[in-house]
Amino acid sequence: MLVHIDIKNFTVVKHVELSLQNGLTAITGETGAGKSIALDALGLCLGQRADTNIVRQGSQRAEIVAHFDVNKLEKVKAWLNEEMLSQEDNPDECFIRRVVSKEGRSKAFINGVAVTLSQVKALGSKLIHIHGQNDHHQFLKADNQLALLDGYAQHQSLLAQTKSAYAHYSEQSKTLKALQTAQQQRLDRVNLLQYQVDELNAFAMVEGEFEQLEIDFKKLNSIQELIQVAEKSCYVLKDDDDSNALSLLNTALKGIQDNLDTDPELNASYELLQSAVIQVQEAYTELSHYQSGLETDPEQLQAIEERYATALELSRKHGTSPEKLHQVHSELANEFTQLQNDEASLSLLEQSCADSLAGYRKKAYALFESRQTAAEKLSKEIAQSIQQMNLPHAVVNTQILHNDKDKPHGLGNDEIQILVSVNPGQAPDVMERVVSGGELARIGLAIQVIRSRDYSIPTMVFDEVDTGISGQTASIVGKLLNKLGAQSQVICVTHLPQVAAQGHHQLFVTKLTDGITTETKVLRLTKEERVNEIARLLAGDELTDTAIANAKDLLKL
Known part of the structure; x- marks a missing residue:
């Protein structure tokens, strides 16, 4: 509950401190005295948008501090712990502070820690509900009526399941749509890849093959020249009967050998010549084998020439070098396989998407059934409540229309209409057609009372919700607020004595002026x-x- 609020330099308020208690607190005052200022300040403290004109003239900033007792509010304490904003030394208390400079800069704090406005709003929604003078008009809108019904039904699990099923279907539907949109392009690409991959499959070049083709091509193309080079070398080395390198080396070797005993220094030369004779002999043997292995094969040469030319042609076609043709082949084959898989996936995804939609429809229908059950109870409860507010013939009928062919939505496929009749013989219709402003205010108040109980909000604030009513109806409204105050904290700004008299406590708002400045004061009566x-x-x-x-x-x- 709200324990204390401290307001400084807010519009015409210089400094006001209010200590509040359980029960119904009625706030009254003269017209124009600023009875709603404290509520406006509280709303600002709880995250409402700040304007620069809220700062009292001549002041640097406005400041509002709200002190709450959260001892019995387990959800609030859990939220504070989760956000790491709880006071370790006193977890049963919570302070919200809002500061707005005259330049419009705003800061917010929870238990002394700087926070975002979204955090303040999240906490504020668990602590206080403020019902403004015209807030009952919100119940004319279908989306607010649906939110009211869902809150009353307390089927958060069904809502969460429906939202989850919708999100799953929506994600799959987007993927399916993207695949379907690109299907023709994908088919065209598949046809092209089919031709390219078949062509490369037939050629079947492997890694490193082109480099070897170049070597073989050059060798076969120069085979005659290589044979001649080998023959000539063998002739020079050994086959020339008149003079060859091997016989000359042997002659020199024999001459040195005959003189080794004469001069030992010839040993080094002798060994080198021996090595030379051996190497020449080995070179001759290698060249002989090489020569015998060289054969002219026109068919082989033609085959290599054709494969070499095909490799060059395919590399030009695919914009790559012949050495990388095998890599391009692999990449195209992988892409072709992936696109074929996409086609298969498209069929599977279509079925999966249909299954997801069916799953969503099932969850949405379960939500519809729960809403139907809750709607009957809510209609009776609203009718009973407004009948007590001098509308004895009031009838309320909440209709839920379910369309399982409609486009999926996160909140299901239901349309809601709260139909009302307040006069005998009058058929129930949408509220804006059949109720006056005062009647709508009473209906709105009844709904707020019901909602406050279902939402377990510890503090309810009503800003002149009794506008448009008087007499016996005002007395009934006052008793209703008094009854509500017996189970939670209620703060009500009113101009009706019947309502104010039902308050457990009463505050009086007055405006003081010295002709130069104006100041609002709030007094406990x-x-x-x-x-x-x-x-x-x-x-x-x-x-x-x-x-x-x-x-x-x-x-x-």
């Missing part, structure tokens, strides 16, 4: 002061004995 204030509300500024007697009667004094 004693029993005697309450009598005078209720009498003023009954009779105007002139307090008569009759008005005072009526005030005491309303206050049951």
Whole structure:
């Protein structure tokens, strides 16, 4: 519950401190005194948008601090712990502070820690619900009516399941649509790749093959020249009967050998010549084998020439070098396989998408059934509540229309209409057609009371929700708020004595001026002061004995 609020330099408020209690607190005051200022300040503290004109003239900044007792609010304490904003030394208390400079800069704090406005709003929604003067008009909108019904039904699990099923279907549907949109392009690409891959499969070049083709091509193309080179070399080395390198080396070797005993220094030369003779002999043997292995094969040469030329042609076609043709072949084959898989996946995805849609429809229908059950109960409860507010013939009928052929939505496929009749013989219809402003205000109040109970909001704030009602109806509304205040904290700005008299506590708002500046004050009224204030509300500024007697009667004094 809200324990205390401290307001500084907010519009015409210089400094106001309010200590609040459980039960119904009625706020009254003269017209124009600023009865709603405290509520506006509270709304700002809880995350509402800040304007520069909210800062009191002559001040540097406005500051509002709200103090809450969260001892029994387990969801609030869990949220604070999750956000690491709980006070370790006193987890049962929570302070929200909002500061707005005259330049419009805004800062927010929870338990002294700087936070974002979204965090303040998230916490504020768990602590207080503020119902403004015209907020009952929100229940004319279908989306707000649906939110009301879902809150009343308390089927968060069904909502979460429907949203999850919708998200799954939506993701698959987008993927399927993308595949279907690109299907023709994909088919064209598959046909092209089919031709290219078949051509490369037939050629079947392997890694390193082109390099070997170049070597073989050059060799076969120069085979005659290589044979001649080998023959000539063998002739020079050994086959020339008149003079060859081997015989000359042997002659020199024999001459040195004959003189080794004469001069030992010839040993080194002798060994080198021996090595030379051996190497020449080996070279001759290798060249002989090489020569015998060289054969002219026109068919082989033609085959290599053709494959070499084909490799060059294919590499030009695919914009690559012949050495990388095998790599291009592999990449195209992989792409071809992937696109074929995509075609198969398209069929599977179509079935999967259909299954996801069926799953979503099932969850949405379960949500619809839950809404139908809740709608009947909600209609009866709203009708009973507004019947007590001097609308004895009121009838409420909440219709839920389910369309399982409609486009999926995260909140299901239901349309809601709250139909109302307040006069005998009048057929139920949408509210804006059959109820007056005062009647709508009563319906809105009934809904707010029901919603506050279902949402377990500890503090309810009503800003002149009794506008458009009077007399017996005002008394009934006051009793309703009093009853609501018995189970939670209720703060109500009112101009009706019947409502104010039902308050467990009463605050009076007054405006003071010295001709230069204006300041709003909020006073807590004693029993005697309450009598005078209720009498003023009954009779105007002139307090008569009759008005005072009526005030005491309303206050049951």
